[in-house]
Amino acid sequence: MPIQHLNASSYQKRLTTGRTKPCLFICEDDSGEINGEYVVKLKAGMEHRETGLASELIASQLAMFLDIPTPEPAIINLNPDMTEVIGDAELATKITESAGLNFGSRFITGGFDTWPVGEAIPLSLKQLACEIFAFDSLIQNPDRKPGKPNVLWKGNELYIIDHEMGFSFVYGILISHRPWQVTELNFLRNHLFYQGLKGQDVNLDRFAGALETLSAEKIASMISNIPAEWNNAHISRITDHLNEVIKHINEFVDEIRRVLQ
C-alpha cells in the first residue's frame, strides 16, 4: 500500500497532550491541492528520532493491515520557511530542526477524546481491546498504559495512535531469538487493557487469521515505504522480528493467552 507524501502548508496548532506535543498542519500534495489536516510528529522532538518515525510508519501500516483502527499515515515534508509565521521561538526551532520528512497521521475529529483513565472496557469494545493487546505484544509497544492511553475514543469507536516506542527491543542489548515468546515482557502487565482483559475469555481467532495473511513480501513492502532518510540498522531488526513472529503465529497467540490468564 503506497503511503502519501505531502507538504505541510499551514501551521494550525500544537497538540497539548502527549510527551512530544506534535503539531497540526494543513497539508497539500505536490500539485498544491489541499489533502487535509495531519498531526505531525516532529523528528527533533522524538527521543529516537528517525527510528521513532520509522516505528510509527511500520506500526500504522501493520495496524491497518490487521484491521485495527488507526489514523491514516502520511509522510510529511516540513519546509523551515514556514516558521516565519510561528511566534513561539522554541517551536520554530523545533520545526527548523525537523526540516525534511516527518511522520503524520490524519487528524481525527468529531468528538474523539483520549481514553479516560480508569475507564472499564465497554462490552462492545472488548474484542478490539483484546486485539490491541495482541498488536502491542506483536510490536512490543510499552507505551499504551493507564497513564498514557494513546487511544482516541468515542462511544463504541476507537483509534490507536503513537507507536514511536513500538519495536522497543531495538533499544535493548539482548536480541531475543524467540520474539514470539512474550510472557516475559513485563510491560504487557501495565498495558492499558491488561486489568480489564485478565482472566476473561479472550478470542484471538480473528487476529491470528489476519496475521496468517501477513507474508514476508507484505512486510518487505511496508518496510520499503520508509523514506531513505529514516533508514538505519534498527530497521532490519524490526523486519527480522516480524518475520520470525509470523513463522510462529500459534505459539505467539498461545503466549498472549497465557499472559492474560
Ligand SMILES: Nc1ncnc2c1ncn2[C@@H]1O[C@H](COP(=O)(O)OP(=O)(O)O)[C@@H](O)[C@H]1O
Ligand atoms: N491523528 C490524530 N488525530 C487526533 N489527535 C491526535 C492524532 N494523533 C495524535 N493526536 C493527539 O495528540 C496527542 C499526542 O500525540 P502522540 O502521537 O500521542 O504523541 P506523543 O509522543 O507526544 O505522546 C495525543 O494524545 C492525541 O491527543
Ligand SMILES: [Mg+2]
Ligand atoms: Mg502519546
